[in-house]
Amino acid sequence: MTLISDSAKPAVTILLPTFSRAHYLPFALESALQQTFQDFELIILDDASTDDTEAVAARYVERDSRIRYVRHPHNLGITRNWRFGLEAASGEFLCFLEDDDVFLPDFLEKMTAPLRRDPSLILSFCDHWNMDASGSRLHARTEELSRVFRRNIxxxxxxxxxxxxxxxxxxxxITAAMFRREHLRSAFIDDRALGGIDLWFLYQCAKTGRGGWYLPERLMEYRLHSAGMSHSMPALMGLGHLFLYEEALKDPANARLRPALRKRFAETAASRGxxxxxxxxxxxxxxxxxxSLRAKVTLRALTAxxxxxxxxxxSSATSTIR
Known part of the structure; x- marks a missing residue:
């Protein structure tokens, strides 16, 4: 176990943005406190929760001096809440812990190791488990998503x-990654990427030209919810992703990726439409x-x-579109 160093600044800042998930929050916090690597600060970023989040956080702040609690009086939204956390962080490394997710005990230890070994890296990332709302691991779904997102190769x-x-x-x-904080900037969080802020943040990291290290172990658990996504969220995600792909297409450094980026832009615009x-x-x-059609003509977009x-x-006929 790595204990807290004598340095005034912690090795790792864990940012925990939250909104009205008091029932899940203790699981996330306990997973942080049970880390084998103990040299960290944890900042709870409460975006004006309307449930018992403040009371839950207060118990943990009293229990452990490494935990800080910030409550915003008015809802800032995810981008401004993340930006606030990024500016408040003081650790050499930084990671995000969602309020309904769980780090396995060696997450911090194993994720900081490659960054310590190689100063040219801006991030490390790992595979992860998927679990259902009650916390049970979804083994088949985990394997499927590792293939879908190409981590298996x-x-x-x-x-x-x-x-x-x-x-x-x-x-x-984003919650299965560790970042070297000195290379992160507030501009990595852009309001125009709302709905795709995680991909935008990762893209900004990649644009620095620094490397990323993959660790093929499942070191955290990501909670999947069968319901609860608002009707506006898919459209919002589409807008954020369209902004990302549009900006990436403009960058001369991405010339080799332009056909794939244009295809992804067209698919995303069609899905949004x-x-x-x-x-x-x-x-x-x-x-x-x-x-979508300006980027790439497809039967799906033409039909829609x-x-x-x-x-x-x-509107009623959209179920026929694949």
């Missing part, structure tokens, strides 16, 4: 292309679908765009 070590790994393969989970059509917003849907001219009948 990554070897341990420095990844060959961090931009592709971060924003095209989307192999890096179809979602808007399903929620009976045909004019907004048509604008998104035209963006045609349906935007059919009013309510078009």
């Amino acid at each position: 990554l070897a341990e070590g420095v990844v060959a292309d961090l931009v592709q790994t971060a924003i095209l393969d989307t192999s890096i989970g 179809i979602h808007l059509l399903q929620t009976e917003k045909p004019m907004e849907a048509r604008r998104a679908l035209r963006l 765009c045609a349906l935007t001219f059919l009013g309510m009948h078009g």
Whole structure:
């Protein structure tokens, strides 16, 4: 076990953004306190919760001096809450712990190790378990998502292309990563990327030209919820991802990735348009679908765009689009 150093600053800052999840918060906090690596500070960033979050946090602050609690009187939203945390951090390294997720005991120890060995790295990342709302591991789903996000083909070590790994393969989970804080900037968190702020943050890290190290172990547990996503979230995510891909397409350094980025932009715009059509917003849907078609002509986007001219009948027919 690595104990707290004599340095005034901790080795790791754990940022824990939260909003009204008092029932899950103790599991996240306990997982941090049970780390084999103990040289850390933990900052709870309460975005104006309306439940018992403050009372839960107070118990942990009283119990452990490494825990700080910040409550915003008004809801800032995820981007400003993250930015506040980034500016408040003092550790050499930084990681995010979601209020409903869990670090396994050796997460900090194993994730800081490659960054300590190699100062050229800006981040390390690992695979992770998926669990259901009650905390039971979903073994088949975990294996499936490791394949979907291509972590199953990554070897341990420095990844060959961090931009592709971060924003095209989307192999890096923001809460399954550790960052070298000195290279992070507040500008890495952009309000225009809302809904895709995690990918934008990772893209900014990759753009520094510094390396990323992959550790093929499952060192944290990510909670999947079967319900609870608001109707606005898919459209919001689409906007954030469109901003990301549009900016990435402008960067001359990404010339080799442009065909894949253009394809991803088209797919994302089409999905956003179809979602808007399903929620009976045909004019907004048509604008998104035209963006998709300008990037790449596909039967999916053409069909959806045609349906935007059919009013309510078009909205009800979106189930036929694959």
